[in-house]
Amino acid sequence: MKDQEMVQKFIELRSQGWSFVRMAAELGVAKSTLTEWSRKFRFDIHNRRALVLDDLQDRVLGTVQSRVAGLAEKLGRVEQELKQRGLTGLSTSQLFSLAASLRRQIERETGPIRLVTPTNAIPKEEYVEEVQEWKP
Numbered sequence: 001m002k003d004q005e006m007v008q009k010f011i012e013l014r015s016q017g018w019s020f021v022r023m024a025a026e027l028g029v030a031k032s033t034l035t036e037w038s039r040k041f042r043f044d045i046h047n048r049r050a051l052v053l054d055d056l057q058d059r060v061l062g063t064v065q066s067r068v069a070g071l072a073e074k075l076g077r078v079e080q081e082l083k084q085r086g087l088t089g090l091s092t093s094q095l096f097s098l099a100a101s102l103r104r105q106i107e108r109e110t111g112p113i114r115l116v117t118p119t120n121a122i123p124k125e126e127y128v129e130e131v132q133e134w135k136p
Contacts, residue, residue: 010023020034072106074102075103082095
């Protein structure tokens with residue numbers, strides 16, 4: 001395997017959570033080299049891991065849009081039921097709790113995606129901190 005292909009394979013395996021011992025055996029590369037690569041390509045590994053987890057989440061839980069749509073539909077039904085009820089009964093209290101829980105779930109589902117970039121890839125006039133986060 002060529003050096004660049006080996007590095008790409010390392011990034012892929014590391015982003016999938018492989019240990020250094022396992023990768024050393026698989027790739028035939030010393031652990032010290034893998035540790036060096038881990039430092040050198042930490043941003044690539046981080047971003048690849050984020051993409052792998054995003055794909056897994058979509059396959060297991062469905063897309064963010066479908067999850068939020070389902071939660072929003074349930075929240076709409078709960079809020080409609082609340083409009084028809086008085087505010088003194090226990091079941092109304094439970095509906096308020098359910099509405100709050102659904103709102104929190106929607107907020108979690110629509111939270112930001114975090115990607116990082118190495119500082120040397122940031123133009124000087126845009127540089128602010130060691131690691132810059134941005135939302136696509």
